[in-house]
Amino acid sequence: TQSPRYKITETGRQVTLMCHQTWSHSYMFWYRQDPGLGLRLIYFSYDVKMKEKGDIPEGYSVSREKKERFSLILESASTNQTSMYLCASSANYGYTFGSGTRLTVV
Amino acid sequence: RKEVEQDPGPFNVPEGATVAFNCTYSNSASQSFFWYRQDCRKEPKLLMSVYSSGNEDGRFTAQLNRASQYISLLIRDSKLSDSATYLCVVKGWGGGADGLTFGKGTHLIIQP
Numbered sequence: 001t002q003s004p005r006y007k008i009t010e011t012g013r014q015v016t017l018m019c020h021q022t023w024s025h026s027y028m029f030w031y032r033q034d035p036g037l038g039l040r041l042i043y044f045s046y047d048v049k050m051k052e053k054g055d056i057p058e059g060y061s062v063s064r065e066k067k068e069r070f071s072l073i074l075e076s077a078s079t080n081q082t083s084m085y086l087c088a089s090s091a092n093y094g095y096t097f098g099s100g101t102r103l104t105v106v
Numbered sequence: 107r108k109e110v111e112q113d114p115g116p117f118n119v120p121e122g123a124t125v126a127f128n129c130t131y132s133n134s135a136s137q138s139f140f141w142y143r144q145d146c147r148k149e150p151k152l153l154m155s156v157y158s159s160g161n162e163d164g165r166f167t168a169q170l171n172r173a174s175q176y177i178s179l180l181i182r183d184s185k186l187s188d189s190a191t192y193l194c195v196v197k198g199w200g201g202g203a204d205g206l207t208f209g210k211g212t213h214l215i216i217q218p
Contacts (some may be wrong), residue, residue, distance in 0.1 A: 036210070037210070038193075038208055038209065038210035038211065039150075039193075039208040086149055086150075094140065094152055094155070095152075095206060096152075097149035097150050097151070098149060099148070099149050100148075100149050
């Protein structure tokens with residue numbers, strides 16, 4: 001479950017996107033999806049307090065204080081971070097995605 | 107760099123027809139292969155895994171050709187509800203950054 005579903009924010013503000021899973025999956029991921037660019041991995045986490053950078057981590061940070069929760073933080077939002085953000089979790093085979101957060105930075 | 111390439115389409119296909127599209131991958135060490143379906147403004151959902159021997163799920167057939175490094179998806183008797191974007195997904199070793207690599211998707215439009 002991702003929250004919020006939609007978010008409009010102003011340039012320079014901090015934004016936190018939430019992801020919650022109920023399967024006790026070890027792996028959790030944050031992607032962004034943009035037209036023509038497909039899904040791009042921002043960060044992933046294997047376990048609590050463990051995080052690894054993906055392909056495009058710049059401008060983002062993450063927090064995983066509990067196994068079932070993985071948050072994506074935009075410290076200072078910029079217009080080029082306007083996108084659909086998808087969270088996914090995985091036990092070890094195949095991913096299950098959340099419904100996404102559509103973020104608009106104005 | 108790991109790459110997964112797909113024809114973005116759109117493929118415009120009349121209802122009831124058979125349609126097939128391919129996906130090529132660059133990493134010969136890839137271990138697992140999947141097709142995901144993504145409806146407009148929705149999240150991707152697993153459609154089917156792809157096995158070396160090929161596999162079928164109702165009207166959908168997936169094939170893997172390791173020698174040529176491509177996978178394919180065949181949809182028979184296409185329905186209007188099959189209209190979606192189909193993502194080719196390849197998995198390397200491990201579950202983290204070596205996990206899934208997504209193609210950019212093939213857009214399929216089934217026309218009445």
